[in-house]
Amino acid sequence: MLNWLRRPKYGTVERREMPAGIWDKCPRCRNLIYRKELERNLMVCPKCGYHHRLSAVERLEITLDQQAFQEYDASLTSTDPLGFEGYGAKLAEAREKTGQAEAVITGDGTIDGRRTVVAALDFHFMGGSMGSAVGEKITRATERAVESRLPLVIFSASGGARMQEGVLSLMQLAKTSAAIGRLHEAGLPYLSVMCDPTTGGVTASFAFLGDIILAEPGALIGFAGRRVIEQTIRRKLPDDFQTAEFCLQRGLIDMVVSRAEMRATLARLLAFFGAPRVAPAPEEPAPAAQP
Amino acid sequence: MTQRPPRPAADLDHQLAELEQEIGRLHVRARDHSESRETEIAALEQRAAQLREEIYRNPSPWHIVQLARQAQRPRLVDFLGSLFTDVIEIHGDRLFRDDPALLTALGRFDGQPVVVLGHNRGKDTKENIARNFGMPYPEGYRKALRAMRLAEKFGYPVISFVDTTGAHPGDQAEERGQAEAIARNIQEMSRLKSPILVVVTGEGGSGGALAIAVGDAVLMLQYAVYTVISPEGCAAILWHDASRARDAAAALKLTARDLQDLGIVDEVLPEPLGGGHRDAEAVYRVVRDGLGRHLQALREVPREVLLDRRYAKYRRIGRVVETLAAGGDGDRAEARP
Ligand SMILES: [Zn+2]
Numbered sequence: 001m002l003n004w005l006r007r008p009k010y011g012t013v014e015r016r017e018m019p020a021g022i023w024d025k026c027p028r029c030r031n032l033i034y035r036k037e038l039e040r041n042l043m044v045c046p047k048c049g050y051h052h053r054l055s056a057v058e059r060l061e062i063t064l065d066q067q068a069f070q071e072y073d074a075s076l077t078s079t080d081p082l083g084f085e086g087y088g089a090k091l092a093e094a095r096e097k098t099g100q101a102e103a104v105i106t107g108d109g110t111i112d113g114r115r116t117v118v119a120a121l122d123f124h125f126m127g128g129s130m131g132s133a134v135g136e137k138i139t140r141a142t143e144r145a146v147e148s149r150l151p152l153v154i155f156s157a158s159g160g161a162r163m164q165e166g167v168l169s170l171m172q173l174a175k176t177s178a179a180i181g182r183l184h185e186a187g188l189p190y191l192s193v194m195c196d197p198t199t200g201g202v203t204a205s206f207a208f209l210g211d212i213i214l215a216e217p218g219a220l221i222g223f224a225g226r227r228v229i230e231q232t233i234r235r236k237l238p239d240d241f242q243t244a245e246f247c248l249q250r251g252l253i254d255m256v257v258s259r260a261e262m263r264a265t266l267a268r269l270l271a272f273f274g275a276p277r278v279a280p281a282p283e284e285p286a287p288a289a290q291p
Numbered sequence: 292m293t294q295r296p297p298r299p300a301a302d303l304d305h306q307l308a309e310l311e312q313e314i315g316r317l318h319v320r321a322r323d324h325s326e327s328r329e330t331e332i333a334a335l336e337q338r339a340a341q342l343r344e345e346i347y348r349n350p351s352p353w354h355i356v357q358l359a360r361q362a363q364r365p366r367l368v369d370f371l372g373s374l375f376t377d378v379i380e381i382h383g384d385r386l387f388r389d390d391p392a393l394l395t396a397l398g399r400f401d402g403q404p405v406v407v408l409g410h411n412r413g414k415d416t417k418e419n420i421a422r423n424f425g426m427p428y429p430e431g432y433r434k435a436l437r438a439m440r441l442a443e444k445f446g447y448p449v450i451s452f453v454d455t456t457g458a459h460p461g462d463q464a465e466e467r468g469q470a471e472a473i474a475r476n477i478q479e480m481s482r483l484k485s486p487i488l489v490v491v492t493g494e495g496g497s498g499g500a501l502a503i504a505v506g507d508a509v510l511m512l513q514y515a516v517y518t519v520i521s522p523e524g525c526a527a528i529l530w531h532d533a534s535r536a537r538d539a540a541a542a543l544k545l546t547a548r549d550l551q552d553l554g555i556v557d558e559v560l561p562e563p564l565g566g567g568h569r570d571a572e573a574v575y576r577v578v579r580d581g582l583g584r585h586l587q588a589l590r591e592v593p594r595e596v597l598l599d600r601r602y603a604k605y606r607r608i609g610r611v612v613e614t615l616a617a618g619g620d621g622d623r624a625e626a627r628p
Contacts, residue, residue, distance in 0.1 A: 073613075075613045075614045076611050076612070076613055076614075077611065077612060077613075077614050078610070078611060078612075079610045079611065079612050081553070081610035082542065082543070082544050084542050085538075085542055086529070101614055131609075132608075132609030132610050132611050133609075133611045135609055136609055136611045139606065161497075161498075161519050161520075163519050163520050163525050163528070163529065163543070164529075165519075165610075166518065166519055166542075166543045166544045166545065166553075167517055167518060167519055167543075167544070167545065167550055167553065167555050168553060168555070168608060168609055168610065169519050170497060170498070170501055170518075170519040171501075171555055171605060171608040171609065172608075172609060173474075173477055173498060173501055174477055174481065174501060174505050174605045174608075175605045175606060175608060175609065177474060177477040177478040177481060178477075178478065178481035178482070178505075178601075178602055178605050178606070179606075180478060181478040181479070181481050181482045182482075182602070184478075185482070200498075201497075201498055201519075203470035203471075203474070204469075204470045204473040204474050204477070204498040204501075204502075205474050205477060206474070207470075207474070208468075208470050208471040208474040208475075209474050209475070209478055222465050222470070223458065223460075223464075223465060223469040223470035223473070223498070224458070224460035224461075224464070224465060224469065225460075228460045229460050229461055229462055229465065232459075232460050232461050233461055233462055237462060241462065241465075242465060250466050250467075250468075251468075252468050252471060
């Protein structure tokens with residue numbers, strides 16, 4: 001990973017849940033992978049292609065041109081508006097663990113020299129759940145895209161609405177979707193990228209409202225949870241149910257794009273939709289092409 | 292039904308029902324046998340009144356959840372029959388099928404044309420199975436959007452009745468894009484060029500409710516609930532203990548009064564003591580009155596103002612703070628590599 005983005009603010013951060021050894025066991029193929037090799041491969045297993053989950057910082061690092069990122073609302077966070085049992089402690093724990101104030105990072109930067117507003121949700125922060133702050137940051141970012149006539153790219157990774165904020169969380173679906181609606185009316189492109197996992201309220205709002213919807217291979221994408229569905233229909237679901245590939249086949253998304261190809265694909269789409277080059281193409285090659 | 296562990300509110304309800312039956316029997320006996328049972332009846336009436344007071348003056352959130360789920364609560368078809376005239380049901384999303392869990396209709400309110408839609412819950416098992424307990428598939432939400440577009444074309448207001456435990460959680464619903472259908476409706480309702488009035492009448496179950504609940508005014512019956520997740524689901528996920536549903540009901544702030552305090556509900560429509568099922572006519576009256584007032588006010592608002600206000604209404608919902616920088620809205624922090 002490139003590590004050029006700002007350092008965490010909230011104490012020390014364990015970069016990954018996996019043991020920090022030299023070798024990591026792939027959760028899918030069980031092969032032992034040399035850590036350095038995994039990192040060079042953008043945290044994609046070189047043996048089976050399993051895409052490890054990335055933090056929001058890692059996501060932005062591999063997507064944006066270096067040093068071009070201006071963050072919005074870095075210190076904006078949810079309160080505990082309902083006085084919900086255990087929420088304050090969970091928020092503090094998530095901040096400590098991720099070094100972030102909230103479950104999404106927003107800002108603007110360039111992809112292959114084309115300026116865009118970008119948001120990346122962080123599944124490591126309370127499951128990427130959307131409460132007031134995530135909804136507010138997505139909404140503000142979208143409004144800034146409209147004001148600045150910039151495209152919008154959102155990387156989603158979320159278990160859904162944050163239940164500790166009750167209906168305030170549910171209303172973030174309405175707030176963000178209304179803002180996306182205005183962006184569409186303004187004729188600006190919105191590229192939605194669904195990463196593993198994108199479920200619940202985030203799918204039922206901005207994630208499924210992209211002009212173009214992309215997904216990483218194998219990403220879990222769905223509204224209702226597998227267990228609830230199995231209880232309803234009283235049988236087992238197939239293994240590939242609610243995967244990115246399943247969604248592509250059912251006509252729900254536009255394309256499944258590997259992590260190595262994602263940056264270049266986004267750049268092509270931004271170019272197609274007329275996002276102007278504001279900076280020369282970065283001198284260093286895209287991260288995917290690095291040795 | 293299996294017994295849920297702690298339901299004292301429902302138990303009191305049961306006691307009250309028995310008392311009322313007993314009073315009825317005494318009345319019949321007094322009539323048939325020309326006996327005077329007045330003192331006996333008066334005593335029971337007094338006891339029943341106390342019980343009612345006890346239960347209903349200050350119902351707990353969990354008790355309100357029980358009231359919202361009451362099987363005999365007025366449903367969409369009742370409101371259609373009592374508040375609207377010239378009702379013509381319309382069917383289908385033009386894409387897949389007609390979803391009976393979500394009803395759409397043309398009708399007149401106070402003589403004016405409106406489009407009415409809502410979750411179509413039944414009153415008994417047979418009705419509910421036929422209508423999938425008011426839990427729509429994507430095609431239900433797409434049918435609703437079709438009806439709203441129709442309203443928009445002719446400049447008619449939309450009146451939406453919310454009463455569902457949630458969107459149908461099934462494999463086919465997922466395959467046909469349940470999330471997309473809900474997201475689409477939410478986005479389109481936020482900018483539909485017709486006034487939209489929402490009434491939460493029973494259960495407002497998460498995204499499946501919100502998919503037809505974005506509007507210019509959101510009214511809510513006093514003993515309806517509106518929640519991001521069911522209390523049972525919340526307790527199971529957060530505390531790994533579904534029996535703490537009562538605590539979750541309180542924590543989630545799901546009652547009409549709570550939601551009015553949070554700026555989510557515009558007006559709470561009062562219900563008769565003990566819940567709407569005890570006096571449906573009283574419920575129709577408050578809903579008719581509420582709809583009438585809000586419709587009248589909205590008719591006078593120019594379209595652009597209407598849409599700006601609707602956007603602002605949702606724009607301000609939420610509670611956030613800036614924890615580090617002193618800067619407010621619009622403050623930009625430089626990237627620190
Ligand atoms: Zn592998």
